[in-house]
Amino acid sequence: MKTVNSRRTIRKYSRKIVPENLLRTLLEQAERTPTMGNLQLYSVVITHDTAMKAKLAPPHFNQPMVEGAPVVLTFCADFRRTTLWAENRKAAPGYDNFLSFLNAATDALLYCQTFCNLAEEEGLGTCFLGTTLYNPRAIIEVLQLPRLVMPVATITLGWPDEHPAQPDRLPVDSLVHDETYCDYTPDRIDRFYAEKENLEANRHFVELNGKETLAQVFTDLRYTKRDNEAMSAGLLDALRQQGFL
Amino acid sequence: MKTVNSRRTIRKYSRKIVPENLLRTLLEQAERTPTMGNLQLYSVVITHDTAMKAKLAPPHFNQPMVEGAPVVLTFCADFRRTTLWAENRKAAPGYDNFLSFLNAATDALLYCQTFCNLAEEEGLGTCFLGTTLYNPRAIIEVLQLPRLVMPVATITLGWPDEHPAQPDRLPVDSLVHDETYCDYTPDRIDRFYAEKENLEANRHFVELNGKETLAQVFTDLRYTKRDNEAMSAGLLDALRQQGFL
Numbered sequence: 001m002k003t004v005n006s007r008r009t010i011r012k013y014s015r016k017i018v019p020e021n022l023l024r025t026l027l028e029q030a031e032r033t034p035t036m037g038n039l040q041l042y043s044v045v046i047t048h049d050t051a052m053k054a055k056l057a058p059p060h061f062n063q064p065m066v067e068g069a070p071v072v073l074t075f076c077a078d079f080r081r082t083t084l085w086a087e088n089r090k091a092a093p094g095y096d097n098f099l100s101f102l103n104a105a106t107d108a109l110l111y112c113q114t115f116c117n118l119a120e121e122e123g124l125g126t127c128f129l130g131t132t133l134y135n136p137r138a139i140i141e142v143l144q145l146p147r148l149v150m151p152v153a154t155i156t157l158g159w160p161d162e163h164p165a166q167p168d169r170l171p172v173d174s175l176v177h178d179e180t181y182c183d184y185t186p187d188r189i190d191r192f193y194a195e196k197e198n199l200e201a202n203r204h205f206v207e208l209n210g211k212e213t214l215a216q217v218f219t220d221l222r223y224t225k226r227d228n229e230a231m232s233a234g235l236l237d238a239l240r241q242q243g244f245l
Numbered sequence: 246m247k248t249v250n251s252r253r254t255i256r257k258y259s260r261k262i263v264p265e266n267l268l269r270t271l272l273e274q275a276e277r278t279p280t281m282g283n284l285q286l287y288s289v290v291i292t293h294d295t296a297m298k299a300k301l302a303p304p305h306f307n308q309p310m311v312e313g314a315p316v317v318l319t320f321c322a323d324f325r326r327t328t329l330w331a332e333n334r335k336a337a338p339g340y341d342n343f344l345s346f347l348n349a350a351t352d353a354l355l356y357c358q359t360f361c362n363l364a365e366e367e368g369l370g371t372c373f374l375g376t377t378l379y380n381p382r383a384i385i386e387v388l389q390l391p392r393l394v395m396p397v398a399t400i401t402l403g404w405p406d407e408h409p410a411q412p413d414r415l416p417v418d419s420l421v422h423d424e425t426y427c428d429y430t431p432d433r434i435d436r437f438y439a440e441k442e443n444l445e446a447n448r449h450f451v452e453l454n455g456k457e458t459l460a461q462v463f464t465d466l467r468y469t470k471r472d473n474e475a476m477s478a479g480l481l482d483a484l485r486q487q488g489f490l
Contacts, residue, residue: 034373089460094470113358128279215334225339
C-alpha cells in the first residue's frame with residue numbers, strides 16, 4: 001500500500017494488454033472487502049470489446065479513457081443475485097427499496113476501491129469515472145442490466161503511459177472532526193483552501209475560464225446547479241426503473 | 246496489500262491505544278483516493294470519548310464494538326465545506342440535491358475503504374458498521390452534523406484481540422459478467438451458492454434459527470422487507486432533513 005502515497009489517476013494507457021488471469025485474481029482478492037451480511041451485493045461488468053467501449057463512451061461524455069483503455073470495469077449495486085437466490089430457496093426477499101440500494105451501492109463502492117488499491121500495487125493505472133451517475137440509464141441499456149442492478153462506478157484500467165503531476169489535497173485537519181462536527185468559519189475556509197487557490201495551475205485555470213475565483217469554475221462551469229438538478233431527476237428515474245424506489 | 250488475503254473483521258480489541266499520530270497519518274495517506282473534481286466531498290468524525298461512544302451505541306443497535314473499540318470513525322458525505330467555500334468566494338453552489346449526495350457518498354466510501362486497507366496493513370483491526378444507514382437521524386444528532394453532511398459509514402478501530410475464522414466468499418465467476426450482464430439461472434444459483442450453503446457453520450445457523458434454508462435466515466430474520474421499508478423511509482427523511490432531497 002505504500003504505492004498509495006505516489007498515486008495519480010492514469011488517463012493514458014500503453015498498448016500492453018492486462019492479462020485475464022491477473023484481472024480475475026485482483027477481482028477475487030478484492031472480495032475480502034467487508035460486505036453486508038456477507039451477501040456481496042455487487043457485480044462487475046468487464047468491457048474488453050471495442051464496439052462495446054464505443055457504446056459506453058457517449059454516456060461517459062466521450063472521455064477518451066473509455067475507448068483508450070484496454071479494460072473498462074463497471075461496478076454495480078446488485079440485489080438481483082441475492083433476490084434470485086432467495087426466490088429459489090423458498091424465501092421471500094424484500095430488497096426493492098431505497099435502503100437496499102444504498103446497502104448494495106456501499107458494498108460495490110468499497111469493493112471497487114479495494115480492487116483499485118490492489119491493481120495500483122501491481123503497477124496498473126486506473127481512472128475513476130464519476131459520469132456513471134450522470135447517465136445511468138444509457139449504461140444500464142448498453143450493459144443490459146436487469147431490475148435490482150444499478151451501475152455506481154466505472155474504472156478504466158491499463159498499464160500507465162503517462163506520469164502526471166500529483167494533484168493537491170486539502171490538509172487533513174480540514175476533514176477531521178473531534179467528537180462532534182466543528183463547523184467552518186470564513187477564517188478556517190481561508191486557511192484550508194489557501195494552498196489549493198494559490199497553486200499556479202489553479203490560478204491559470206481560473207484565468208483561462210474567465211472567472212474571478214476557483215470556486216466559480218466549479219459552480220458555474222464544472223458542476224452547476226442546473227446540471228445537478230437535471231441529473232438528479234434522471235438518477236431517481238433510473239432507481240425507479242431498476243426497482244429500488 | 247498482501248494482508249487483504251488474510252483479512253477478517255475484528256470485533257474485539259486490546260486495551261492498547263491507537264496513537265493519535267498514526268491515526269492522522271493514515272487519514273492523510275487515504276486522501277490519495279480519487280475524489281470528484283478533487284473536491285474531497287467527505288468528513289470524518291473521530292470518537293474517542295467514552296460518553297460519546299455510549300451515545301453512539303444505541304443507533305448502532307448496541308453492537309459491543311462501539312463501546313469496546315478505542316476509536317470509532319464516522320465517515321460522512323460532506324458538501325457543506327465545499328458549499329461554504331463557494332459562498333465565501335462569490336460563487337453560487339447548487340449541491341442540495343440527490344446527485345450531489347451520491348457524489349459525496351461515493352467520495353466518502355472510497356476514502357473509507359482506502360483508510361481501512363491502510364489501517365489493516367499496519368496491523369489494526371476494523372469492523373464496518375452497516376447500521377449507519379439504519380438510524381442516520383440519531384447519529385446526525387449525536388455528532389451534530391449540519392445541513393449537507395450525511396453519515397454513510399462507521400468503522401470501529403483498534404488492535405485485534407481475537408483471530409476469527411475467515412468467512413466464505415462467493416466464487417469470483419458469480420460476480421463477474423463479460424461485456425453484458427449474464428443473468429442467473431436456477432442452475433447457476435445452485436452452483437454459486439453450494440459452498441456457502443454446505444458450510445457446517447451455516448447449516449448449524451439455519452437449524453438454530455428454525456429455518457429450512459439459509460436464504461430464509463436473511464429474508465425472515467436478518468434483513469426483512471418490513472424493516473427495510475421502514476428504514477428506507479427514515480433514510481429518505483434524513484436526506485430531506487440534511488438538504489439533499
